[in-house]
Amino acid sequence: MTLTNIGPDCRDNKHPACDARAMDLETDEVTDCDCSCHAPAEVECSSCGQPRPADETAYNPMQAITGGPLGWYSGDDGEICSDCMTNIIRGSNR
Structure with a gap:
């Protein structure tokens, strides 16, 4: 399973800077970041x-x-x- 809704900070391994938002690449809308650091x-x-x-x-x-x-x-x-x-x-x- 590939997570597509990852914020740029999480993608770049800067998790503390992530505001828990990401761009949904399928709908081109802002959504929640799926990175496990937000759990x-x-x-x-x-x-x-x-x-x-x-x-x-x-x-x-x-x-x-x-x-x-x-x-x-x-x-x-x-x-x-x-x-x-x-x-x-x-x-x-x-």
Whole structure:
């Protein structure tokens, strides 16, 4: 399979400069760049390795204050799933 919708920066191996747009050579219209560098990386929990679901709620400190369900934490120090966040903040070992 040949990818035809590759942006000029990706074609020239300058992936960070690509704006994720390419020229569709068949329709002569601007389209999405098909280079794999634009695919989102799968995020995993730093504690348990569970992959982050696409619809996962993000962690907000108000969730802990109000006693509501905790969301997924993302920070410079790692990723933590909602189950591990609950164990860390609420001190439970389930």
